[in-house]
Amino acid sequence: MKRIFLLTALLVAASASYVCAETARDIVDKADEAFKINRVYSISSLTVYKSGKAQPAQVIEGYTMERNGKSYSLTIYKAPRRMKGTAMLMIDNDLWVRFASTGRVRKLSSSAKKNSAGGSDFSYADMGENGQGLAEKYTPSLRGEEKIDGVSCFKVELTAVSPGAPYEKLMVFVSKDDYRYIRIDYYENNATIKTMKLSDYRVKDGINYPFKVVMESHVKDSRTVILTKQFERNSSKIKDRYFTTGYLQSIR
């Protein structure tokens, strides 16, 4: 009798964890919908706050697309004056920079993807997540519910499974009513090293997209605010030829 009870208990526990895992995956998959988008054109402003002091705002024109399992991203600086015309091209793990001051194109090593992008609190990898979604390289587990900035959220832990995952763990908070990422905590060596807050969600071209993203570093006295000014999904502005070093070289 005792044995039957034990087996039943184990079975219930196992199915419960299965249900939880499914639920967690469902949650992040739904939240990822907003980021699994193709041929996106955007104009954003990026302001880095160092010790609370705003640095000159960077205005960035972004082009992204997915093709044959590869992700492509081209970022062109429109401001400040010093950086105008400087551009970055990312094709999967490869990264090139074209400097406006010299007109030269430089290739960066693949490890540079983890580095800070443009002195901001985003890494090149954070900037290039569009198209794949956040949770792709992680195993999700539901860790309960929590209210973030007044919004009831699912708390889902994403543990890295793929060696390509840039962080060992993410803790994501997804709104319960409409499956939006509200906050993401990034972990490295058992500690939260930065936190991203996504807000000002607006439905544009059929998707609910965050027009304001704030990344706050917990290891540097720094915070970066990205405000999206223009956003087009399946944009006609995206041309395949933009994602080549030849085009990068020609940018003025």
Next chain:
Amino acid sequence: MEKQNLRIRLLTSWGRWSIVHWKEALLIVLGITLIMIYGASRVQSQMTYYSILPSKEKNVQDLKEIIKNFPMASGIIAVIDGRKIKNPAEAEKQVKATIDALERELNKASYKKYIIRTSGKTDISLFKEHGLMLTKSEDIKRFAEMFKSLNFSALLHNINNDFEKEYSGNEEKLSLDENFAVSQFKGLDNLVHLMEKAASGKKVSNAEVNKVLGGYLYGDSYLLSNDNRMGLLIIEPNFTIDTIGKMTKGVSFIEKGVKSVAAAHGLKAGLTGLTVVGRDEMETSQQGLAVSSTIALLLILALMIFAFRMFSAPLISGTPLVVGIIWTIGLTGFTIQRLNIVTAMYMVALLGLGIDYAIHLLTAFVQERDGGVPFKDAVLNSLGKSGNGIIIGALTTAAAFFMLSFSKTEMISELGIVAGLGIISELVVMIMMIPPLLSWRNSRVERKGKGEHKLFARININSHAASGLGNMLVKKPYAVMLVMILVITGFSFFAGKISIEQNIMNMEKKGLESIKLQDEMVKEFGMAPDVMSIISSNLDEIKSLSTKLKKLSSVKRVESIVPYVTIGDEVKVRTPEIKEFKMNIENTRSENSGIDNRKLLYELNRLEDNFLELSDLAYLGNMDKIAGILSHATGRNSDGVKVGTTAFDSLGGMLEKGPVDERNLEHLQNMVRDNLAAKLTEMTSLQPVTLDMVPAVMRDSFVSSDGSKFLLNIVPTKNPWKGDFRKIYESQIKSVTDKATGMVLAGDVLTIMAREDGVRSSLGAVLVIFIIILIDFRNVKLAFLTMIPLAASFLVLFGIMGIFNIKFDFVNIIAVPLLIGIGIDDAVHINHRYLLEGKGSMARVIGKTGTALLLTSLTTIIGFASFIPSPMRAMKSTGIVLSLAMAIAFINSVLLHPAVLIVAAEKLKLNINPWRKGDKKHV
């Protein structure tokens, strides 16, 4: 019953004898006091936070070992500030001149008693000779590639290749190598300037070449801020934070010298570092104690004159009060032999606590005299009537304090011992001194022919307000109880909001220069004032930990002896590479000395492009020092717009269009080649680098005095005292090793232990108090009822702290045991009187005891509140929390407790009588 009789018999016997033989009685006290003065001479004053760290904890032990065995852990940092000079070049020049002058000043004989050595510049002697043997294999290969030809165009070609490989497009890498990069850029810009000078036909001296190439290879030896307008001088003292007397004098002596030299150069300078903060803690706590003890003593004595309308009251109560403090310090000298910041504060608080016994005795004495009782009987009656209450009160308080002595945290256990001894000393001294002092006063009054009742005729210690309060309590006990319960419940909702102060720096005096300079160092030098450290006797372990720790995002860099010595197979691996490097350098001497203007122009343009790209990256990455140097070198303003002509322009123009003094330029090329080849060859020593070859400052920083242990410093990216960063920093380091320690971690351990240990010991104290009350009143119900106002006081205190965001810290946490020990007293006194006066007597009880309770509570509050004007924020906060606690305890004791007693004993008819008939009346 027998015990009580014995207690009263002893008291009255002493009273009877000491009234008659007052001189002998006072002589006995004097004799004991002299012994205590000897004891007091053994006491060491250690009022630093460092001195109260829990020494049984492993990381505190490691920290103490670091302080003891690594001389530079006590290093003093002199910060020279030239920011008020507008011109950056002039500021840099003046800062460097001040550093040089300071080195000369501090190396004078008069400073030898405090200083071992100073270091205003990086000692590059080791690098000059063994630079390559201390360089990683991949970098030796890199350098070999860079310097395989020393002709201008080939050299610049290889340097450009190296830049493009290492830095371009990677501001993270640029940031890691910031200082090295800065010296390289400056050196290369200076070299271009020399080339331009030579090309235009001007003479370039060997000294100029030597200076430029030295700067390029070895960097700037001064320790300068990011904008070069501030500088550092490291002073190695021959004292530590543990040798407090020498530290206090030494730091002040050095500070005076540093400030006067800086002022003579028109600059500001200040000191920081662990020892300087320790000195500041000593000074500010001593200032705080001096201020608070003066305020407390004056206010208490003024209150005594006002309350007893007797000008001799300060003498009769103040003398035993001060003697009681001397006894306490003396007993401390015979036991734990030191006063820490908390026990020293308690000495001041003891003024407010000790006077209570005088108040109770004098109140009873005056009441007797008011009733027309003759002097001798009045003294004996006062001892008999109030002696019992004050002895029980003192015993409960002392027992509660002594319970703390079982605490694992020295700070709390020492407080327990000193506080317990203090209460007992004050009680004994008051009982021993007040009767003979009253007798002495009486004999003087009689000698002057004043009537015995003259002074007391108009005195009525019964207060109308107290009687009024008593009447109200009797009439409306339920209403008073209800209002009190509502208020207490209201406050208790906010008790959960209470928080703990995590930052020791927030407990120091506001605006302290040593603390401000720590922030300046983070901002201007990118150096954190407090680091975590690891000690190990194994260099390989230090090397392996360095590699792992460097990768953590909360770690800016790691510092150890590893880069300065050769370890393991490094010599074997590097030797063939260095030999090859040396051979290459030898070959450059036979290079063709001709200059190809076209190639040189191409490489110059390439170098300028690299500078521009690096400047853009530095701008994006907010690396102002690099961005500034590169913008200047390329003639760009902060918007990247070309605003000036540079050496690149003029040299480029000459190479492109002419004329070029080719002979002169070739001559410079020869000088550069010879000088660079000589410098590089000098760096190719194949000798293994051992500890004894390392410059003394480095050795004293990272190798223990006996050479057996090594120190690894983990420098954080942010000030670890600010915000929650410390948790990230500690947690990431813990993911690599659990061997790290530091003031940051030790401070946390102290906070955690003080909180946990304090709560544990306090619970013990509550239990002991309950047992004593139970034994005294011999009634479980009454014992429980007596504890109610204490519990209520905690709820209200925590609620008020929660509402006003008053944080608990490891100093003001002593409010918890002190409130337990002292807060119960008033309720105990009311119980005694209520049992004596009987049922329905609460109005009389409050009328008779209310004023004394108010007076004793006021003196206690004065004792604690005297810390509020203290410059040290920990003392100020302790003063606020403790005076609040005592005020709340008083209100609960005189309002809630009597109402509860009336309801329990008179309305609900609970039996609160002793279970065995004693000398107390039954209620």
